[in-house]
Each structure stands twice: as structure tokens, then as C-alpha cells.
Amino acid sequence: MTSERQPVAFGDLRGWIAALDGAGELQRIEAEVDWNIELGTIARLAQGAGTGPALLFSNIRDYGANARCRQVFTGGLSSARRVAMMLGLPPDTHPRELVKLGRTVLSQSLPPKIVKTGPAKENVVKGDDIDLYEFPVPQWNRADGGRYIMTYGGVVTKDPTSGVMNVGIYRGMIGGKDRIPILMWRAQHIGHHVTAWQQAGHKEMPIAVAIGWEPSLGFVAGSPVPKGLCEYDVIGAIRGAPVELVKCETVDLHVPASAEIVIEGYLGLDPSTFMMEGPFAEVTGYVAGDRSPKPTIRVTCITHRKDPILRGTIEGSMPGCYSENGMCSSIMRAATAWNVLDRAGVPGITDVWCPPVQAGVNIVVQIKQSYRGQAKQVANALWGSSAGHVRYKHVTVVDDDIDIHDYAAVDWAIAYRVNAGEDDIVIMPATFGLGLDPSTRKRDRNTSLFGTGKWNRMLIDATMNLDYDPDPEFDGARFPPLVWPAPEDIDAVKARWSELGLDKPRRK
Ligand SMILES: Cc1cc2nc3c(=O)[nH]c(=O)nc-3n(C[C@H](O)[C@H](O)[C@H](O)COP(=O)(O)O)c2cc1C
Incomplete structure (x- = not known):
């Protein structure tokens, strides 16, 4: 049963933090924590398999009372409960219902x-005053190539012809006091x-990064919203109220008016301006995205609220430890x-799931x-879609009796x-794919050379094979009956359950 959704406009990051606090979903960390490795380590260890709290750090080494920014917030969406809260549903809503709702929102x-x-304009920093090191940007992991300031910010760009804005999440590292390679x-x-x-x-493209706002910003920016539909419109639908946007100071782009921090600038398109970026502890749970020259933002302005909160996240789900990206992606x-699948006209889809531990790669x-061949139709549709670019490497299709x-x-x-000898395993070789997957040879992960990674994709058709002949012994079914008892046999035994002593606890 899907509960009735009550869209919530939290107002800003602070409203979201207050809501989390009220729901017992927030841990405030007031003891001093080092931005260098310690903060990221705490975030990773606290995460759990969708079980850890959101974290607000308010005492960060080197960023005391007089610092431009003193606080870091992370983990807001690293549990299905909090994703449900963002969507305006009770926290205990089953993920299956969240998926169904996600289809429309x-x-x-x-x-x-x-x-x-x-409020995003309360402080405006330009020219020589720009210094990204004034923010307590964590060295999230020892293995990272630097301090990553762009981990969960909404990156705003614009199509030069249509003028439609796109908001996505793309990682970016501090390359200098006013430079961010991404x-x-x-x-x-x-x-x-x-x-x-x-x-x-x-030779340059205007760009803005909105860091720290309502949770729908990160959720939608990290989602493959169809091209031409602006993420701000989708966020408006999720929160049930239009997003209030302000114009940037130095670029013709718009950002949420109550964002905590906004970085404006130009992304260099000429390789002579590229700076070294990477590696980074990545979505796969491996260190990835090798150190190489990358397009770099020349920061022209930073605006921020009074006492701003830096929003960031650690990447990389692993068994027992699910990232915000893994949870949202699922x-x-x-x-x-x-x-x-619906748009491609594949009939009979009854459920779809991407377990958070691998963020939808499987x-x-x-x-x-x-009819015969329906599972192959599923895989072909997914692999042919642009949404399949960095996901759906392995597609498993099952019948509707499998949860x-x-x-x-x-x-x-x-x-x-x-x-496997009956075409249940199908490999689609050399497609586009995630350039961060270590199972792909290093050469084929070179996104500068190829524009994308390279995946050999696989379908596991775990449905009952309709190419087999109906068996008269099984009343015309292709597969034999299950060993599970018949309903009348179950009822008869259940009636004797207490007589048999099976309803009593055996251990004292
Ligand atoms: C935490 C997080 C980090 C991400 N990092 C990157 C990244 O560094 N580069 C990238 O191209 N996509 C990255 N993504 C994935 C994109 O945000 C995602 O594919 C999104 O759909 C991109 O927006 P678009 O569909 O408008 O291109 C990241 C997603 C999340 C949630």
C-alpha cells in the first residue's frame, strides 16, 4: 500500500536538519574533529547499511569561531527512512513503494x-578575496588526490541554444584558492x-555550484532526469512548492535563494587550462578516476549565508556500508x-530494484x-537508454513469484x-559504461580519450524458460511444482500446531 504523500518544503538545509533532529535521525558532533581524514573516516564508519544517522560537525580543526565556515553536514540521505521523509512519506515506507513513487515524481x-x-547573498566574495581553503573542506579519504569541495552540490549549467538549465552532481577537488578541476x-x-x-x-562555459539546500536538490541532481527537463522543475514537484531561485552575481545562471554556499565561475574547455584531479574514493567502493588533467572551474565569485554549513558526502558503498548515492540510486x-521499460513498451513489469550496496550497477x-524472449527485451531496452550509461551493467530478470x-x-x-547453455546468459560487449569500474581494463577507463568508460554487459535470465515444451506431467507447465505443501495440507497441520508443541519457546 502506498501511503498518501504529503510533500514537504523544508525551506533550506537548516529546515531539513531540524526535521531530522525532530525525527531522531541526526547526530550532532560537537567534539573537535580534524577535516584531514578523521571527519571522512567518522562519516564512513557511522554510515552502516542504511542504519547510520545524518551527521552535523560543528567543531572542526583549523575552522574555529572566526572562520568563514565552521560546520559540515553529511549523510542526510544515507537511509531509506530519510529518503521517505524527503518525499513526504512515513519513514518506515517500504523501499518498493519509494521506487513506485519515484516513477512519477x-x-x-x-x-x-x-x-x-x-540568504544565499548574505556574503559576496569576489576577486582576490576568493579562497576556497576558507571552507572546512574535508580530505575525505587518505587515498583521495586532494580536498573535495564538490561532492554533493548541485552543478548548474545551461544549454547555449535553448537556455534550459541542468543541475547534476559532479565531483570537484580544490586545485588552488580559486580553481576546481572536476x-x-x-x-x-x-x-x-x-x-x-x-x-x-x-573557450569557457558558465557554471555554478549550489552547496547545501533541501535534500531534494542532491536526490534529483544525482538522478538521470530526462534531457530538456530542468531539475529545478522536478525538485519543485517533489517538495510541492516552486524552488525560489536567485540570479548569480557573475554568470547568467540561477541557484536556490537559500543555498548555504554558491560557487560561481567558468569551466575551461581548452585543455591548456586543465588541472590535475583525482583519484577519489568512488561510487564503486574503490579508489578510482585516475589522477589526470581535467576541465577546471575558474571561480569568479562565492556567495554564502551567515555561518554557512558545508554539505558534502563520502562516496562508495560496500557490504555493510551504504553511501548516500547508493541509497538514493537504489x-x-x-x-x-x-x-x-514502460516507455519501450515492455509488458508485464511487476517490480524493479537496485540494491543499495552497488548503487544500481546490478x-x-x-x-x-x-511470451518467449521477454527478459531479453528488458535488457535491450535498459542498455539502449541513456539512463543506462553508468548503471544496469548486469540485468537479472526473474518471474513474479520471486521477491x-x-x-x-x-x-x-x-x-x-x-x-547458460540455453541462452539465459547473454553478453552485450563493448558498450558505453562507468569509467570508474575497476573490472574494466585501465585503458578502457580513459574517459578523456573515449568520452565514457567501457562495459561488457550481461543479462541473467532467471525466468522459467518459455522455450521449453509444456510438460503434460506438470499440467502443461514448463517447470515442476514446488515442494511447498498444498494449502489444505498447511491448514490441517496449522490446526494441530499447538498440540504438537511447536508454538512454545524452546529456549529459556
Ligand atoms: C554523490 C554523487 C557523486 C557523483 N559524481 C559524479 C561525477 O564526479 N561525475 C559524473 O559525471 N557524475 C557523477 N555522479 C552521477 C551524476 O550526478 C548522475 O549521473 C546525474 O544523473 C547526472 O546528471 P545529468 O543526468 O543531468 O547528467 C554523481 C552522483 C552522486 C549522487
Whole structure:
């Protein structure tokens, strides 16, 4: 059952933090913590498998009372409970319902409202005063190539022809007091914009990064919202109220008026301006995205609120430790895939899930089969979609008697419904893919050379094979009956359950 959604406009990051506090979802860390490795280590150890709290650090070494910025917030969306809260649902809503809701909210639209000014403009820093080191940007991991200031900010760019803005999450490292090299791929929407600005003869592209706002900013910016639909419109639909935007000071772009910190500037498109970036502890749970020259933001202005809160996140889900990206991806990457399948006309889809531990690189699709080859249609549709660029490497398709939220059920289906010699395993070689996956050879992860990574994709068709002949012994079914007892046998035994002493605890 889907509960009735009550969209919430938290107002800003502070409103979200207050809501988390009220719901017992926040841990304030007031003891002194070092921005250098310690803060990131705490964040990773506290994360858990969707079980850890959101964290607000307010006593950071070197960033005391007189610092421009003294606080770091992370982990706001590293649990399904908090994703449910963001969507205006009870915290205990089952992830399956979040996926179903994600199917509609990620394509709904409520346009933003432009306002004259807002708290984001309380401080305006330009010219020589710009110094990114004034912010307590963590060295999140010992292995990172530097201090990553862009980990969960909404990166705003604009199509030079249509004027439609895109808001995405792209990582960026401090390269100097006013320089941020970033990781961007050509197949992402920011990459489409880079291509368009280059083709129009520009050497730089205007860019703005909005850091710290309501949770829907990160959720939507990290989602593959269809090209041409602005993320601000989708965020408006999620929160049930238009996003109030202000114009940037030095670029023709708009950012949320109550954002904590806004970095404005120009992204250099000429390789002579690129700076070294990477590596970074990445989405895969491995250190990735090798140190190499990357397009770099020349910062022209920073605006921020009084006593701003830096919003950031650690990347990389692993067993027992799910990142915010992993948790959000499990919901919105599944929702997006379900919509892709619907639009492609694949019938009989009954459930879709991307377990958070791998952020949707493996996807499980449950179908009610009605004809031979339906699982292959599922995989083809997913792999042909642009949403499949950095996800859906391994597609597992199961019948509708398999609960895809239950690893054991999926494992059992793979054990007994897959026959590799009967075309149940299909490999689609050399497609586009995630350039951060260490199972891809290093040469093929060179996104500067190829614009994307390279994935050999696989379908595991764990459905009952409809190419087999119906068996008269099984009443025309292809597979034999399960060993699970018949309902009348179950009822008869249940009636004797207490007589048999099976309802009593055995251990004192
Ligand atoms: C925490 C986090 C970090 C991310 N880092 C990057 C990155 O460094 N480069 C990149 O191209 N995509 C990155 N992504 C994925 C993109 O944000 C995602 O694919 C999104 O759909 C991109 O927006 P677009 O669809 O408008 O291109 C990240 C996502 C999250 C949630």
C-alpha cells in the first residue's frame, strides 16, 4: 500500500536538519574533529547499511569561531527512512513503494520562481578575496588526490541554444584558492552542454555550484532526469512548492535563494587550462578516476549565508556500508529503469530494484512473462537508454513469484532457472559504461580519450524458460511444482500446531 504523500518544503538545509533532529535521525558532533581524514573516516564508519544517522560537525580543526565556515553536514540521505521523509512519506515506507513513487515524481514538473535576493547573498566574495581553503573542506579519504569541495552540490549549467538549465552532481577537488578541476563525462548532461558551448566557439562555459539546500536538490541532481527537463522543475514537484531561485552575481545562471554556499565561475574547455584531479574514493567502493588533467572551474565569485554549513558526502558503498548515492540510486535508478521499460513498451513489469550496496550497477527486474524472449527485451531496452550509461551493467530478470528485495530468493532463481547453455546468459560487449569500474581494463577507463568508460554487459535470465515444451506431467507447465505443501495440507497441520508443541519457546 502506498501511503498518501504529503510533500514537504523544508525551506533550506537548516529546515531539513531540524526535521531530522525532530525525527531522531541526526547526530550532532560537537567534539573537535580534524577535516584531514578523521571527519571522512567518522562519516564512513557511522554510515552502516542504511542504519547510520545524518551527521552535523560543528567543531572542526583549523575552522574555529572566526572562520568563514565552521560546520559540515553529511549523510542526510544515507537511509531509506530519510529518503521517505524527503518525499513526504512515513519513514518506515517500504523501499518498493519509494521506487513506485519515484516513477512519477522524477518526471513531474513545477517550475521555479525567480526572486530578487535571498540568504544565499548574505556574503559576496569576489576577486582576490576568493579562497576556497576558507571552507572546512574535508580530505575525505587518505587515498583521495586532494580536498573535495564538490561532492554533493548541485552543478548548474545551461544549454547555449535553448537556455534550459541542468543541475547534476559532479565531483570537484580544490586545485588552488580559486580553481576546481572536476570529473565530467561527455555522455552526462553537463557533457552535452560542454559539447554545445565548444561547438558554438566558446573557450569557457558558465557554471555554478549550489552547496547545501533541501535534500531534494542532491536526490534529483544525482538522478538521470530526462534531457530538456530542468531539475529545478522536478525538485519543485517533489517538495510541492516552486524552488525560489536567485540570479548569480557573475554568470547568467540561477541557484536556490537559500543555498548555504554558491560557487560561481567558468569551466575551461581548452585543455591548456586543465588541472590535475583525482583519484577519489568512488561510487564503486574503490579508489578510482585516475589522477589526470581535467576541465577546471575558474571561480569568479562565492556567495554564502551567515555561518554557512558545508554539505558534502563520502562516496562508495560496500557490504555493510551504504553511501548516500547508493541509497538514493537504489530508489531512483530503479524508478528510472521501470519508466524506461514502460516507455519501450515492455509488458508485464511487476517490480524493479537496485540494491543499495552497488548503487544500481546490478538491477533486478521482476516480470509476469507472457511470451518467449521477454527478459531479453528488458535488457535491450535498459542498455539502449541513456539512463543506462553508468548503471544496469548486469540485468537479472526473474518471474513474479520471486521477491526481488530478498537476496536469497533471487539467488535461488539464478540457481535453478538459469541454464547458460540455453541462452539465459547473454553478453552485450563493448558498450558505453562507468569509467570508474575497476573490472574494466585501465585503458578502457580513459574517459578523456573515449568520452565514457567501457562495459561488457550481461543479462541473467532467471525466468522459467518459455522455450521449453509444456510438460503434460506438470499440467502443461514448463517447470515442476514446488515442494511447498498444498494449502489444505498447511491448514490441517496449522490446526494441530499447538498440540504438537511447536508454538512454545524452546529456549529459556
Ligand atoms: C554523490 C554523487 C557523486 C557523483 N559524481 C559524479 C561525477 O564526479 N561525475 C559524473 O559525471 N557524475 C557523477 N555522479 C552521477 C551524476 O550526478 C548522475 O549521473 C546525474 O544523473 C547526472 O546528471 P545529468 O543526468 O543531468 O547528467 C554523481 C552522483 C552522486 C549522487
